[in-house]
Amino acid sequence: MTDALIESAKRAAARQAVADHFDPRATHVGIGSGTTIVYVVEAIKEVATDPTIRFVPTGYQSRQVIIQAGLTPLAFDSLPPEVILDIAFDGADEVDQDLNCIKGGGACLFQEKLVAERARKFVCVADYRKKQDRLLTKWPTIPIEVAPIAVPTVLADLRILGSPNPKLRTTLLEKSGPLKTDQDFFIIDAPFPSLLIAADVAAGKGKGDGSDGTWEVNRLATAIKELTGVLEVGIFSGLNGIEAEAIRQKEGGKTVVTGGQVPVAVYFGMQDGSVEVRVKE
Template sequence: MTDAIESAKRTAAQKAVKENFDPSATHVGIGSGTTIVYVVEAIKEASTNPAIRFVPTGYQSRQNIVQAGLTPIAFDSLPDHVMLDIAFDGADEVDEELNCIKGGGACLFQEKLVAERAKKFVCVADYRKMQPRLLTNWPTIPIEVAPIAVPTVLHSLRVLGSSDPKLRTTLLEKSGPLKTDQDFYIVDAPFQTLLTSGDVAAGKGKGDGTDGKWEVNNLAQAIKELTGVLEVGIFSGVNGIEAEALRKKDGSTKAFGGQKPIAVYFGMQDGSVEVRKANE
């Protein structure tokens, strides 16, 4: 099973890079997780441009970049006017509208910074991550929280309808809570399976939590508004292409791009790759 999953990840990564990586790019975002190892591997094989700068979403992704002989640059070193040409990242779960849950590896804040700074975000995953709705198979929403605010946030999450939110500990539990690259903690909050915007439009629920059911965007906003929350592991709203179109249309003051991928490449059990694209 493990070999099949790793093979699926590699196949998806190779196809995603082949169809989306431009060797003439100047800045490329590199996400976190086991699938991204294969993305970096594929980029190394395809890249003929030593001038490309790669922006990691955390310590692990920076190590992947360095070990591949590519050149990393810190996110906060980017000039104000520079957008990433593209960002590649994985996901813990993806629904039919390409909303994602991320943060299983505790890098969600920097992953969201990079995704929103990219002209387009391409997600790469294996078949286990492809689900009709978020919280179908993946059990919780990861949330990055200031340590002092953890008790308050846990209480507020219960009020929002989370059945049993918990502070994530390290693998060696006696070592205490897991710390992110920002020295924050991660809270994992279970909720009922989330509705899509299409579900709400079809009358399958209000999506505001009053009946126990939340729509993806509404829940993300409700959690983000809790004092002490740095970021929420729901990637929803618009994608980078849609964000750019909005800026051109109405002069939107939104600084950068969107959170959702423009496409998700799923490596399947049979060796094929299934691609879900925005608006398809």
């Protein structure tokens, strides 16, 4: 497929996702990073009539996209604590059949996770290349944001967890050194075998805890996040925003609920110009 057809697929998915989920009455909207999000903002600009809407970016690039569209950005750390984003739009590097995502190919994952978890619902927009049954099918590695001083330790720990050759990501101009995130952290890219979903473990396809060389999505995300020096893991798994809010309501705000990482829907722009929507079964 040509680059033009891939970009057309991204635009089609973005326009459909915005048509289905953007509410012009929204007050706060999260805007992720990456090439697909340019088309999301383009579509929002056509239907957003309220100049008081604030758009919360996940990093420098998405902030510039918001500004260039004539919309009003608001830094995540300027959000009042009681404000929940009406919706967040973002892309992904790969999505499995349970809507778990790998993100961070563009080195922006920590702020993307902050924004996704702060939203009532997260909607993912991608092209057909990102549509897989299991994570790490075509996308080769899990991006991990790490404190620079901890890189050697985390690389060694990842090998113990079963990653055969984790590597520190460098800039395109290698002599410039490691690539830095918006937090001035580094990125490690860690390959693992294709990740199981919960149904695979239930069906006896692997233990999913690393002991037999297999990892289930949530278990691996937790194992990596627990490594000292890791700021965040580029696996978005667990609850979606609607599920997380239901638990908060049930617990009466007395329990910290880490959720909203999983999209409520993923829009894939396909080769033939159509859009496929994947939702939780």
